Amino acid sequence: MTALSRRRSLALARAQRHLRAQQRVQTLIARDQPLEETLRVICRIVETQVPGGMASIMLCDEPQLTLDRIFSLKLPQAYQDAVKGVAIGPRNGACGRAAHTRDLVVCREIASDPAWRGYHEIAERHGLRACWSFPVIGSDNQLLGTFAIYYPRPSEPARSDRRRVLEAAELVSLAVERERNRQALQESEQRYRSLFTYHPDAVFSLDLEGVFTSANTACSQLTGLAHETLIGTHYSMLVPVEERERISSLYREGSKGKAFRYELSIRDHEGRGVHLDVTNLPIVVNDRVTGFYGIAKDMTEKHRRDTELRLLQRSVEASINGIVIADAGQDDLPVVYVNEAFERITGYQREEVIGHNCRFLQGGETDGEAVKQMERAMAEQRDVAVTLCNYRKDGTPFWNNLYLAPVRDGDNSVTHYVGILHDISERKAYEAKLSFHASHDALTGLANRNLFEDHLQHDVMLARRHGRHLAVLFVDLDDFKPINDSLGHEVGDRVLILVAQRLAEQLDPGDTLARFGSDEYVILLPELKREEDAIRLVEHLLGCIRRPFRVGEHELYIGASVGIAFLQQELENPVELIQQADMAMYRAKQKGRNAWECFTNDINDEVRARMALRNDLQEAIEAENFELHYQPLIDARNDSVVGFEALVRWKHPVKGYLSPGLFIPLAEDTGQIGPISEWVLRQACRDMCLLAAQGFGHYRVSVNLSPLQFRRPNFLVNLQQALLETGLSPEWLELELTEGILMADTAAAVDTLHRLRDMGVEVSIDDFGTGFSSLSYLKQLPIGKIKIDRSFVRDIATSRHDGAIVQGIISMAHHLGLAVVAEGIEETEQRDFLAAHGCDVFQGFLFARPMPLDKLQAYLRKPKAVAQVSSLPIDR
Numbered sequence: 001m002t003a004l005s006r007r008r009s010l011a012l013a014r015a016q017r018h019l020r021a022q023q024r025v026q027t028l029i030a031r032d033q034p035l036e037e038t039l040r041v042i043c044r045i046v047e048t049q050v051p052g053g054m055a056s057i058m059l060c061d062e063p064q065l066t067l068d069r070i071f072s073l074k075l076p077q078a079y080q081d082a083v084k085g086v087a088i089g090p091r092n093g094a095c096g097r098a099a100h101t102r103d104l105v106v107c108r109e110i111a112s113d114p115a116w117r118g119y120h121e122i123a124e125r126h127g128l129r130a131c132w133s134f135p136v137i138g139s140d141n142q143l144l145g146t147f148a149i150y151y152p153r154p155s156e157p158a159r160s161d162r163r164r165v166l167e168a169a170e171l172v173s174l175a176v177e178r179e180r181n182r183q184a185l186q187e188s189e190q191r192y193r194s195l196f197t198y199h200p201d202a203v204f205s206l207d208l209e210g211v212f213t214s215a216n217t218a219c220s221q222l223t224g225l226a227h228e229t230l231i232g233t234h235y236s237m238l239v240p241v242e243e244r245e246r247i248s249s250l251y252r253e254g255s256k257g258k259a260f261r262y263e264l265s266i267r268d269h270e271g272r273g274v275h276l277d278v279t280n281l282p283i284v285v286n287d288r289v290t291g292f293y294g295i296a297k298d299m300t301e302k303h304r305r306d307t308e309l310r311l312l313q314r315s316v317e318a319s320i321n322g323i324v325i326a327d328a329g330q331d332d333l334p335v336v337y338v339n340e341a342f343e344r345i346t347g348y349q350r351e352e353v354i355g356h357n358c359r360f361l362q363g364g365e366t367d368g369e370a371v372k373q374m375e376r377a378m379a380e381q382r383d384v385a386v387t388l389c390n391y392r393k394d395g396t397p398f399w400n401n402l403y404l405a406p407v408r409d410g411d412n413s414v415t416h417y418v419g420i421l422h423d424i425s426e427r428k429a430y431e432a433k434l435s436f437h438a439s440h441d442a443l444t445g446l447a448n449r450n451l452f453e454d455h456l457q458h459d460v461m462l463a464r465r466h467g468r469h470l471a472v473l474f475v476d477l478d479d480f481k482p483i484n485d486s487l488g489h490e491v492g493d494r495v496l497i498l499v500a501q502r503l504a505e506q507l508d509p510g511d512t513l514a515r516f517g518s519d520e521y522v523i524l525l526p527e528l529k530r531e532e533d534a535i536r537l538v539e540h541l542l543g544c545i546r547r548p549f550r551v552g553e554h555e556l557y558i559g560a561s562v563g564i565a566f567l568q569q570e571l572e573n574p575v576e577l578i579q580q581a582d583m584a585m586y587r588a589k590q591k592g593r594n595a596w597e598c599f600t601n602d603i604n605d606e607v608r609a610r611m612a613l614r615n616d617l618q619e620a621i622e623a624e625n626f627e628l629h630y631q632p633l634i635d636a637r638n639d640s641v642v643g644f645e646a647l648v649r650w651k652h653p654v655k656g657y658l659s660p661g662l663f664i665p666l667a668e669d670t671g672q673i674g675p676i677s678e679w680v681l682r683q684a685c686r687d688m689c690l691l692a693a694q695g696f697g698h699y700r701v702s703v704n705l706s707p708l709q710f711r712r713p714n715f716l717v718n719l720q721q722a723l724l725e726t727g728l729s730p731e732w733l734e735l736e737l738t739e740g741i742l743m744a745d746t747a748a749a750v751d752t753l754h755r756l757r758d759m760g761v762e763v764s765i766d767d768f769g770t771g772f773s774s775l776s777y778l779k780q781l782p783i784g785k786i787k788i789d790r791s792f793v794r795d796i797a798t799s800r801h802d803g804a805i806v807q808g809i810i811s812m813a814h815h816l817g818l819a820v821v822a823e824g825i826e827e828t829e830q831r832d833f834l835a836a837h838g839c840d841v842f843q844g845f846l847f848a849r850p851m852p853l854d855k856l857q858a859y860l861r862k863p864k865a866v867a868q869v870s871s872l873p874i875d876r
């Protein structure tokens, strides 16, 4: 081999080594080996190529002010330490200057180079005599550091050295840039990872199938699933079944590359409801959606607060009470909110009110004290409830039960006042009405008993103090009941109102007129000069009431009975005056229509006796202390017994047998007639059944019917019940009615008569001739008999007038197909007269007196002869 070819092959071998060395460095760089190792390898390569040279690499800091890192294999550590951190500048050694000028700096002789000032001595000490430094520049022309070769003797680089240093610098640039990129990537990765890891919301990623591919800690905490469990789980496992379709369709849409957002309520691992606001972003790699990032924000608390707020807002809006909110932060507390109820109650629209102080609701009748109370509470920043009169927009007042409360912020300062208006006008009106009704009669508006008694107490006290006369008048209408019964309650009510008006017109302002119920009026005259003035007034009042009343098409005539009681010294309780006037009225009633009576002590006695009798009667009813006596009814043609009239007797424990004439009217007044009649009816039926059972044969029994009993709604049912219970066939029962009963409520009475006839019960008219009914009227009634009243029979033989009447009655009755009974026959003349004029049945002491059942049985056993009739002592 020639020297040339040897040189060539050496050069080739060198070039190949150089190439391999470079490839090795590039491999290190490509494999992201640690920078320091790569730089050391570069140093080593260069040092092998530049014999005697000591390579060093310095890297600059970020602001490019110093070269703060140094890598070298051969440079002594002490030297490295000394130059590390050298400032980049024109006079700072070879490296500082190369970095500054961004060009190759060759320092042939360090010791004589002024740029090395400060480093001469240390360079000298370590035998460093020359240095060439080349800047390391990045791809973006940014300074990265320097690459330098030190020599132990003064020297300058040959062209080949320069090229090598340049190449080395490029390799360093490549390695440093790669390292920096890797670091930047790592940092960025960490930054993003931090965003993911430390995000307080649940952050996760899903693949396109919807399977979790990553999830942060918050996600695990929210779902209660460990990270390992979560990864690989399908998101739908966390979505309630009913929501899955909705959410799936969102993901389907999202897979087209759009971000989407939805709200979702799920249960957390402890079963608590969690409300999430989920944002999903597509993961786009190379223009392809590969999955989704998701951020699930726990909105439970906010959702709860929103719901609560919405609820409160709605409640306030929908409240039936008016609600007004005023701003406490502004002067004069302007209104900032009113609800619909406020608008409805006050009549003001929201826009008319906002910005104004609420005092526009106040007016003339507004209680100043209530307003002050409100102002005091506001000054003391506390709540308050007041009732005050406010005014609507149209000027009408209303009663407002206002509750006012301060609203405080987090610092406890009052920011607003909220007022709740409760319109209690209706309640107030109702209370007023109640209090009116508590003291007044609803129909006439007159005072009632309570108010009257109050006035009476007060006026009696004054009359006594000033020695004045005082009277109480008790006015009871005569004949009012028939009006009510026959024309109806509406007409009756109208009459009562008209009477009240007429009475009121005649009284002085200081007098009190009251209605105590039904047709009773009571008048208090507290300032009489003389007692006669009361009597004069009463007569005047009676005259007023006598005048006809016109109600609709009716012209009605009524009268009144008045009792008068004057205040006496000995009177203990003023209320007794009312009772005294009542008693006197009762006495006046007994006198007939349109009468008055003053109270005297004997009236008191009479009333007391009546009261005692009433109590005794009640005891008798409870003990059934009654007996039935029977008076035979005689067939006028053959003197045979055709039936009996049942007549009740009260066996009084002290007074002995009492006649019905003494207690029946009282029982009718008090309503006690009801139970007495029931007893009579049943006893009569039972006795007739007993007689038949004992072989006396069947007799018809006549039972007297009281008006009250006849008018009771269940009268017919009771009657039927009595017949059923006792077993008496209806044909053996006859009911005796007075004309009065039939006159009161004609239509209803006639209807009842028809029903009685249908039942097979006979009806006769008792005391005929004393009432007002005409025979032609009787024609329409389904009755079989009339009984001529005893008063006509008594004088029948002596008075031509009575004889003619009786004669007329008999003949007319016969024409109408009615049988005639004559009662009270005591004398044979009477009997003969009646027999001569065709009377059908006789009843009277001449034949037999009323007798108890055992006597009746004896009577029936005896052969009949008028003279032999058994009798009882007269009991009246």
Ligand SMILES: Nc1nc2c(ncn2[C@@H]2O[C@@H]3COP(=O)(O)O[C@H]4[C@@H](O)[C@H](n5cnc6c(=O)[nH]c(N)nc65)O[C@@H]4COP(=O)(O)O[C@H]3[C@H]2O)c(=O)[nH]1
Pocket (backbone or CB within 6 Å): 631, 646, 647, 648, 659, 660, 661, 664, 677, 680, 704, 705, 706, 736, 766, 767, 823, 824, 825, 826, 843, 844, 845, 846, 850, 876
């Ligand atoms: N002077 C005289 N009197 C005679 C003669 N014959 C009968 N009397 C009496 O005349 C009354 C006839 O009964 P009345 O007119 O229905 O009058 C009855 C009747 O209206 C009523 N009454 C009696 N019992 C009852 C009853 O159970 N219920 C009802 N609601 N009223 C009854 O009491 C009234 C009086 O009954 P009494 O005192 O029993 O009086 C009986 C009877 O004792 C006579 O020849 N001369």
